[in-house]
Amino acid sequence: MDKNYDNDEEKPGGVTKSGEILSAGLGADAKATVSRRHFLRTSSIAAAGLALAACAPAAPAAPAAEAAPAPGGISGKEGVLWGLEYDPHVEAYNRLAGLFKEKTGASLVVEPQGWPLQTKLISALAAGTQPDVVCAMGKVLAPLHMAKALMPLKESVFNFNKVNPDTDFIGDGIGAYSWDGDIYGIPTEVNQCGSMVNVPVDDIEKLGLTKDFPPGNGKTMFDSYDQLFEIAEKLKIEKDGKVERWGLTSKGWDAQSYLGIVRSILAKDGMDWWDNVGKKFNINSDAGIKAMQLFAETPVKMGIETELDQNSVDACLAGKAAIGRGNGSPTVQGRENGFNYYLVAAPKTGPDMPSYVGEAGWGFIAPKTAKNPEIAIEFLRYMCTIDGQRGFSAIYGGICPAWKGLVGDFKHFKDSDPNSPNVKLVEVFISVLLPLTKFYGEGFGYAADIDKGAGETMSEVRLGKLTAAEGAKQLQEKYEAGYKQYLSDLKAVT
Secondary structure (H helix, E strand, O other): OOOOOOOOOOOOHHHOHHHHHHHHOOOOOOOOOOOHHHHHHHOOOHHHOOOHHHHOOOOOOOOOHHHOOOHHHHOOOEEEEEEEOOHHHHHHHHHHHHHHHHHHOOEEEEEEEOOOHHHHHHHHHHHOOOOOEEEEEHHHOHHHHHOOOEOOOHHHHHHOOOOOHHHHEOOOHHHHOEEOOEEOOEEOOOOOEEEEEEEEHHHHHHOOOHHHOOOOOOOOEOOOHHHHHHHHHHHOEEEOOEEEEEEEEOOOOHHHHHHHHHHHHHHOOOOOOEEOOOOEEOOOOHHHHHHHHHHHHHHHHOOOOOOOOOOHHHHHHOOOEEEEEEEOHHHHHHHHHOOOEEEEEOOOOOOOOOOEEEOOOEEEEOEOOOOOHHHHHHHHHHHOOHHHHHHHHOHHHOOOOOEHHHOOOOOOOOOOOOOOHHHHHHHHHHHHHHHHEEEOOOOOOOHHHHHHHHHHHHHHHHOOOOOHHHHHHHHHHHHHHHHHHHHHHHHHOO
């Protein structure tokens, strides 16, 4: 893989250079989400005003839990599974298809698809060529939810399996598939961006400062942004007045990182970046301005960060920056590139613990009009078990699971040594980050607009084109425009 789609939100995070680093199991680049406009523009539904519910074939109801066939009832039958056309994903799909066949006798033909899957799915639904199950990111499903195109799963899967989504899953996974009171997917990943900082521990040791900063001081979280900026300043390298290595880079996954700071500041007042009751954003506010200062403006003014032409993962692994915020990949992949990174949680903004924003990750959904709904339901039920979850969590050599029962279980890891980078990474995820993380929320519109708007605005602030106050105002306006368009689209299908 040699392509880099850092600055194109309509390209697949799974096949970017940073996506190649998904071998660490750290999800797609937050900026690699299809925009709402691209979705509507390329979908054959657009010409019909997104009226999928009206023009698609009549959707059979998802099989009722009590009436669903036993696994033996689908033996010998064949269904179709769509997923990302990316080698680690395809390997995982084929592994799951094999495990599913062993359990049920039913076959799933894996048909990998290029990004964006959700666009292809809605086009296939209109054409009547839809698959039975799809591996998709929950955060991009708003158009499909609006069109009521997906099977609701509370009764047919979660209740049938006697699984409590609130206690049997961890982190923000369930939130990514929740919509208007039901759950429409089985999450297999949890938040893997925005809340973590990759710290080059060997470089800190060379400075004789190991005991002064995390993780060497025994802490798994920075006490403050001042502490983060202090060590970043010490790690910056200049020669003859030219910066050879920046102390910090936070580019990429900007929305999750920034909104997590906003959420943390507002939490003390019982508020959030998006008020789903009052239907308003809280970005153009003291909290939004302060968060933009901490995330983008102040480190540039200090001379420890700049606007780079690549995301934090690629910049760190290229030796262009010492500390990388946004995605934990350097902690694992760094060892292959001569770096010794360790994962540390993003800083506090005050005396209280942070409240991070998560984008979750991949999981499995099924269209209401699946050609083989009984196979779809049985597969989703299988993915709602520890065996199915373990089958997916072996991807990239082993990732942080969405299933609580896999916490502390590293048998699915390629390297299950308790001191391996992957295991250490997952331990920090589970013990520190996930308890403090919840999904963006719902009702605000399209996650693609949220991600894209944040990425664009943060770049302008880092470049000095906008002050933090101007950036907060601009981002509020971007979000309000996206929400207005969302309401217009929603009206078209209801």
